[in-house]
Amino acid sequence: xxxxxxxxxxxxxxxxxxxxxxxxxxxxxxxxxxxxxxxxxxxxxxxxxxxxxxxxxxxxxxxxxxxxxxxxxxxxxxxxxxxxxxxxxxxxxxxxxxxxxxxxxxxxxxxxxxxx
Amino acid sequence: xxxxxxxxxxxxxxxxxxxxxxxxxxxxxxxxxxxxxxxxxxxxxxxxxxxxxxxxxxxxxxxxxxxxxxxxxxxxxxxxxxxxxxxxxxxxxxxxxxxxxxxxxxxxxxxxx
Numbered sequence: 710x711x712x713x714x715x716x717x718x719x720x721x722x723x724x725x726x727x728x729x730x731x732x733x734x735x736x737x738x739x740x741x742x743x744x745x746x747x748x749x750x751x752x753x754x755x756x757x758x759x760x761x762x763x764x765x766x767x768x769x770x771x772x773x774x775x776x777x778x779x780x781x782x783x784x785x786x787x788x789x790x791x792x793x794x795x796x797x798x799x800x801x802x803x804x805x806x807x808x809x810x811x812x813x814x815x816x817x818x819x820x821x822x823x824x825x
Numbered sequence: 826x827x828x829x830x831x832x833x834x835x836x837x838x839x840x841x842x843x844x845x846x847x848x849x850x851x852x853x854x855x856x857x858x859x860x861x862x863x864x865x866x867x868x869x870x871x872x873x874x875x876x877x878x879x880x881x882x883x884x885x886x887x888x889x890x891x892x893x894x895x896x897x898x899x900x901x902x903x904x905x906x907x908x909x910x911x912x913x914x915x916x917x918x919x920x921x922x923x924x925x926x927x928x929x930x931x932x933x934x935x936x937x938x
Contacts (some may be wrong), residue, residue, distance in 0.1 A: 713867065741925050752829065752915055752929030802925050813927060815867040
């Protein structure tokens with residue numbers, strides 16, 4: 710029972726173009742969503758997040774969009790750079806666990822390759 | 826630099842031979858997590874500590890144990906590793922209030938022969 714899904718295992722984009730990474734979730738109790746980036750031989754690092762009270766959050770070249778009715782979020786990277794090549798994980802958390810601190814449910818990741 | 830450190834980075838063990846993975850942090854965070862990530866799969870939470878309060882996920886096998894002797898250190902013990910336990914093991918930390926933003930170590934790749 711995979712509550713967070715990233716259906717595209719990989720994405721290849723030309724430098725300067727837009728990268729769009731997608732994520733779907735099934736648990737309606739999730740109310741906070743995050744994207745992590747992972748380079749080889751390193752742990753995931755936090756990239757950007759969005760609360761369920763918003764539908765968009767922007768940080769520089771990175772924008773996350775949330776469509777609650779569709780239980781879908783996406784990460785847009787504009788313009789894409791070769792240094793953005795990494796694995797991107799979406800993650801979700803909410804009050805379903807009844808805890809006061811974050812228990813993240815991750816997707817399986819999308820490998821982004823940005824070609825020069 | 827404040828960080829999360831995992832040792833060793835690569836661990837080879839034999840089927841059934843106990844193994845311990847370690848994690849240390851200089852962030853002074855209350856919460857520490859252990860995740861298991863198998864190839865091309867999502868990181869899966871095994872358990873977490875809020876200070877010394879241990880919280881096991883319902884589907885974490887009994888074969889996996891953990892110890893947190895102090896704020897800085899946390900250990901993952903695999904009592905009798907099987908071939909299916911070969912994976913990347915990720916340690917992460919967070920503050921109580923900012924639990925959603927977790928800080929990860931580089932991981933330990935476990936190979937079971």
